Structures are given as C-alpha cells and as structure tokens.
Amino acid sequence: MGEGIKLPVLNGLGRTNRIDNWWSKPMAMGIGLTAALIYTVWRLFLYGTETANGGSLISYELHGSTVMSPIFSPNVLEWNLFGLNEWNHPEWVNAAILVLWIPFGFRGTCYYMRRVYYRTFFASPTACWVDEPDINKAIGYKGEKRLFIFNNLHRYFLYAAMIILVIKWWDVTHTIHFTEDGINGYGASIGTFVMGLEAFLLTMYVTSCHALRHLAGGMLDRWTTGISRARGVLFGKISVLNRSHGFWFWTSLIFVFLGDLWVLAVAEGHLSDMVLFHV
Numbered sequence: 001m002g003e004g005i006k007l008p009v010l011n012g013l014g015r016t017n018r019i020d021n022w023w024s025k026p027m028a029m030g031i032g033l034t035a036a037l038i039y040t041v042w043r044l045f046l047y048g049t050e051t052a053n054g055g056s057l058i059s060y061e062l063h064g065s066t067v068m069s070p071i072f073s074p075n076v077l078e079w080n081l082f083g084l085n086e087w088n089h090p091e092w093v094n095a096a097i098l099v100l101w102i103p104f105g106f107r108g109t110c111y112y113m114r115r116v117y118y119r120t121f122f123a124s125p126t127a128c129w130v131d132e133p134d135i136n137k138a139i140g141y142k143g144e145k146r147l148f149i150f151n152n153l154h155r156y157f158l159y160a161a162m163i164i165l166v167i168k169w170w171d172v173t174h175t176i177h178f179t180e181d182g183i184n185g186y187g188a189s190i191g192t193f194v195m196g197l198e199a200f201l202l203t204m205y206v207t208s209c210h211a212l213r214h215l216a217g218g219m220l221d222r223w224t225t226g227i228s229r230a231r232g233v234l235f236g237k238i239s240v241l242n243r244s245h246g247f248w249f250w251t252s253l254i255f256v257f258l259g260d261l262w263v264l265a266v267a268e269g270h271l272s273d274m275v276l277f278h279v
C-alpha cells in the first residue's frame with residue numbers, strides 16, 4: 001500500500017488558504033447555541049413562572065382554552081400521576097426543570113449536534129482545509145469515549161422524546177376547545193398556530209433522526225419480504241427527511257424560544273391572543 005498523501009494545509013490555528021468566510025457558519029451556530037442556553041437559564045431560574053399577583057407566566061387561558069409555553073410543556077406538575085399535582089415542591093422547582101433533561105439529552109446526543117459542537121466549541125476539526133489548535137493535534141480524536149460515551153444513549157433519549165412529542169400534540173388539542181365568554185366550540189387562535197407549528201417542527205426533527213432511521217430499517221441486513229420490506233420502505237422515507245435533519249434541528253430549536261416569548265408576552269399583557277375562527 002502506498003503512503004497517504006500529505007495535504008498542504010497551512011500550520012497554525014485558523015490559518016488557511018481558503019478565501020471564503022469559512023468561520024461564519026460555526027460562529028453563528030456557536031452564538032445560537034450559547035444564546036439558547038442563556039435564555040433557558042434566565043427563563044427557568046431568574047425570570048420566574050408567576051406574575052406578582054400569582055398569575056401564570058408559563059401558559060395563558062383564552063375563552064377556556066389553554067396555551068402552554070413550549071419550554072414548560074409537558075406541565076408535569078399538574079399531572080395526577082405520581083401525585084405530582086399535590087407535591088409541595090420548593091418554589092424554584094417548575095415543570096421545565098423536571099422535564100428539560102429529555103430534550104437536552106436528546107439534542108445534546110444528536111448526531112448532527114455532535115458535528116456542530118465538535119466544530120464550533122472544540123475546533124475539532126476547525127473546518128475543511130483549516131488547521132486546528134495544537135492541543136487537538138496532541139490529544140487527537142479518541143472517539144466517543146470518557147464523557148462522550150454518553151452520546152451512545154441517544155437511542156434511549158429518542159424513545160423519551162417520542163413520548164414528549166405525543167404530549168406536545170395533546171397540548172395543541174387544549175388550544176382548540178373554547179368554552180367561555182360566549183365563544184363555544186372548536187376552532188383556532190394564534191396560540192393554536194404557535195403551538196401547532198412548534199409541535200410540527202419537533203415532529204420533523206424527531207422523524208428525521210438518524211437513530212430512528214436505524215431502528216426503522218437500517219439495522220436489518222436486507223429488506224426482502226413482508227415486514228422487512230415495509231421497514232426498508234420506511235428507511236427510505238426517513239432517509240429523505242434525514243437529508244434536512246440540520247434544518248429541522250435549528251427551526252425546531254428556534255421555535256421553542258419564539259413560542260415561549262409569545263406566551264410570555266401574552267401572559268404579561270404586552271400582546272393579546274384572539275380566536276381566529278370557531279365552529
């Protein structure tokens with residue numbers, strides 16, 4: 001076998017012959033992820049979940065329907081299950097604190113997300129044809145070991161995320177039934193579209209998941225007859241969605257925060273929701 005060809009990459013962090021703005025994408029992604037983290041901490045621990053007079057800041061009511069912030073959905077503290085609704089919890093505990101480990105774990109171990117944070121935060125690799133920090137060369141990529149071994153839990157986070165997804169759609173149904181103030185029946189408000197769009201984007205993100213594709217049919221040696229053929233078809237369909245997995249990652253993430261801002265603005269009285277139609 002011949003020796004590998006040594007590519008003429010310039011040595012030194014960030015040095016390259018590339019003339020395009022190779023740094024702009026990782027930088028934008030790094031800013032986006034950092035902003036998401038800061039917003040989440042601010043919302044969960046600093047801003048609070050109630051107004052001064054005890055009103056909710058995680059959801060609002062509109063003619064008997066309920067619109068819930070995506071960050072605080074599912075609102076497990078209202079569930080009968082395990083007596084959570086009667087739990088005399090500390091003031092700082094809220095529904096998001098109890099549940100967010102699932103979306104965090106799911107997104108944090110996502111194959112696409114790994115690519116993003118390896119490049120953005122570890123500069124490993126910095127970019128195609130761009131030199132990486134000396135420390136990376138010294139340590140080298142050792143695969144999914146040590147702390148990164150938890151990335152292998154992605155499949156299990158997928159199962160949990162699927163349950164969350166079903167509850168998200170369940171929450172959407174709570175926005176379409178109006179029972180008060182002379183408006184009775186089923187319809188939609190702006191909140192319905194906000195929650196519906198959030199649930200839709202999350203559905204696309206989950207159904208384009210690499211691990212789901214593997215489960216659907218990728219784990220089989222061949223797709224020949226019966227169930228295996230059907231699984232092969234499913235594999236093909238998920239593969240099509242999978243091509244845009246990065247797009248669904250970002251749009252679903254951004255909409256969690258836009259949805260929360262919408263609910264917060266209405267709950268605080270800065271904006272108001274309205275019934276768009278009902279029957």
Ligand code: FES
Nearest residue numbers: 110111209210211
């Ligand atoms: Fe991204 Fe599964 S690979 S969510």
